[in-house]
Amino acid sequence: MLQQLDTADSVRLKLARRTTQKHKAELGQFMTPSSVARFMASLFPPSNIKTCRLLDAGAGIGTLTCAFLDRWKANGFGFNDVDVTAFEIDKKLTNYLSQHLNSYDHVTTRIFSDDYIKLATDKGLQDQGYTHVILNPPYKKINSKSAHRLALSSVGIETVNLYSAFIALALGEMAPGGQMVAIIPRSFCNGPYYRPFRDFILERAAIHQMHLFESRSKAFSDDQVLQENIIICLERDGKQGPVTISTSTDDSFSDLTNCEIPFERIVFPDDPERFIHVQTTTEKSAIELSSAVRYSMADIGIKLSTGPVVDFRLKEYLRDRPEEGAVPLIYPAHLKAYKTTWPIPNFKKSNAIVANNDTEKWLYPNGFYCVVKRFSSKEEKRRMVANLINPTDFSEYTMLGFENHLNVFHDNKNGLPEALASGLMVYLNTTAVDEHFRRFSGHTQVNATDLKQMKYPSRENLFKLGEWALEQKNITQESIDAQFRDLI
Template sequence: MTQILESIDKVRLTVNPLLKRKSELGQFFTPSSIAQFMASLFAKEKMKNPRVLDAGAGIGSLTSAFLVQLISENLSRSANVNLIEIDEYLEEQLTDILSMFEDEINISANIVIEDFIEWAVLNLLEEGTLLENGKPGFTHAVLNPPYKKIKSDSRHRKLLRSVGIETVNLYSAFVALSIELMEDNGEIVAIIPRSFCNGPYFRHFRQHLLGKTAVKHMHLFESRDKAFKDDEVLQENVIMKLERGGKQGDVTISISTDDSFSDYNEYVYPFEKIVQPNDIEKFIHINTSNEETLIERFPSVCYSLEELDIEVSTGPVVDFRVRENLRQMPEGGTVPLFYPNHFVGTQLEYPKEMKKPNAIVRNEKVEKWLYPNGYYVVVKRFSSKEEKRRIVAGVLTPDSVDYPVIGFENGLNVLHFQKKGISPEIAYGLYVYLNSTQVDKYFRIFNGHTQVNATDLRTMKFPSLEILEELGEWVISNSDNIEQEEIDGKLEELLK
């Protein structure tokens, strides 16, 4: 069995560079180590005479790992496997790989070279041959779906809507359709980008997934660039095991640095810690340590920005749309346009020698996007995973620039009060809170990508205005060079 998987890995490495439509189709093949781990997650007692779906089968790595699991542990003497793959170039590879198992197990194989979304929707709407008595017939689904956005006016989007699925990416579409094609208590194991766990774009998908399945297991790779190093994948991925119509109980969360699984660790959490009961967004929190989170340790951290009467908006100036109004340096008739790299801690570096412009012409076109000068907290929308903190906040003070109005570029989130400044104490208090180590750890649990959206900040919990004011007064009365340890210590002191 090991030799079969090694052979498949050789095929993967050989075929990978030859694929002409790899980027177009969003193809990423699964290393055998990951495929074996995924196969191991299925409940052994449910694996007799399985009917398996492999959506976006590629070269068949996942189906092969599933069959190896059946054979090596003597779980079943037969299997029905259905491999759906859009790339006709891979049909020969799929046939050759399945032939390796002919002497080991009785396989009924169905290789379909079609668009999976079209194929699945056709079967769901017309009760095709894969449906028995109008009910889906798969007992298991294993998939590494393609990663590619779906345009809102595309044929794929219309097909998905015809079966009640609303989503924005191929990977979430593949998982949602696989859920629909499963029989009750059927199991799905999929490796997908973690980005679906939060944010408004995947809200419908999360509702669909959590409404129709029980989450049983989630695995994270701590290193973003090692699990799929041959494909140069930098997206943070999660392996999920779901049970169609299952009873939701505790969830196993596991983690390893990479696909060797040499430092594998796992923890078990109540589902209420994974998806908070009152969260209408249904954000999925993945805690990879046994440490209590910030909001668990400190019940006083319980307020939303809305409850604090503070608003957050994405910077409204999209620079490439107003290119004719941008100026490299301030000049007559312009006002400051702030980018993320203008903010360094509590300091504003303006104007700044950089590739980006420093100013924008004030005219009728841009006036609606400008804010009156005042105290504002800004949070960078984008950061690399290698940065020490996922949330990087700064403060703008009204005396830092001598202009009546200012502009914020789209790479910033802006905390404000009705599009006006907030009090200096609250501004500095928010700055300290957002830049604390405790908040960074809390944020990483439910944010799987490097982008910090305004929706993320609206969903977060904050201390009371009184505590924020006290934090702000402490910052104002101390030097500008406050160390991280001092920030963390002061926050702990006030929250206890």
């Protein structure tokens, strides 16, 4: 019976080639390759319950359910029969789904070609007795005023994406002890927008395993998905113990590795944001081990803000080049290799913004600032990329504009002492910080909340790092890391 998953996978490949990216994006639809489906099905613990009640809430053509049923048919579970409930909103796929699922004996199938969020919330998020859930939910942002957002709020779910909505609803419909295996973007692990979702799952389930793909582009390569994904295994009302972290380079799973991490290293007990750290080693990072790196931003007297200039909202005040009455507008593209290049000739964005009564609240006084790019460019290997803003580069101007794709360290919206700003730049550009950040961040971006949660060297030591940097004619990654090692 193992051919059934292979049959479904051949259909998936045909559909992937002839389905437009626009259609996939509209539904947030990315189908699961058979290798990933088999691996996901293998992660469920053995079970001898008589009747399995399986939910697949974003079933597509049935690849995940087929993988689960194939494992059962190969004596991977002790069920006598399986009751499958499958949801698929795309009517183009439901015929394939029906064909694939109805080919199994001793399987009762109910297929709903409808909106899972609507149906689940209409019932008031009640326990539907599902013993197993296998899920590749849709990935798409939810508008704050949409019907989906209102329906989810009505059952106590506050979230910003379809994938987290599906996970929360399915978890709410599972029976106590029910097992879920899902493949989802890693972005829920940190950041403020997913805090309510993290609270929801951590209060209702135990995390037993998380799987990381070291290559961001391989798990859904046929659908050109670059979002970093993880596979997560949850038990409804389960007892939380150590978490198995597994990794593989890609969806062949040929170099699969596993390690057990204590839960308090996954969700730190003193972290109010409840970030989920997907660590692949039991060893603490250099940042965590250092007694010299234990200070909050408040301890060292600095503040952080996202760049306040949102360009599309201030279009009428933007200028391609400096002119009278305008001041520099700094984008990430102006900052490279610890240096500022401004203005940029023939820049696709704007080099300046008019300074007047309407824009002054978005501007900062010229001074020394440390800025961190929210998004690293393709040629940059690092996620954490910090630069120094030096007022002498803008000596003709009293004010500066920071575009929204920058995070800005400041002193109550004023510049910092030069050595402190330089020291922050050095610290944030260390390999140790970049590696530490990757351990807990599922984003390809660096959010202000992430930076606020980090620990820093003391103000005194940041000054020392900055004073060292100011004496250097040429700063390299090797010299930064060596200086930081001396500090810790």
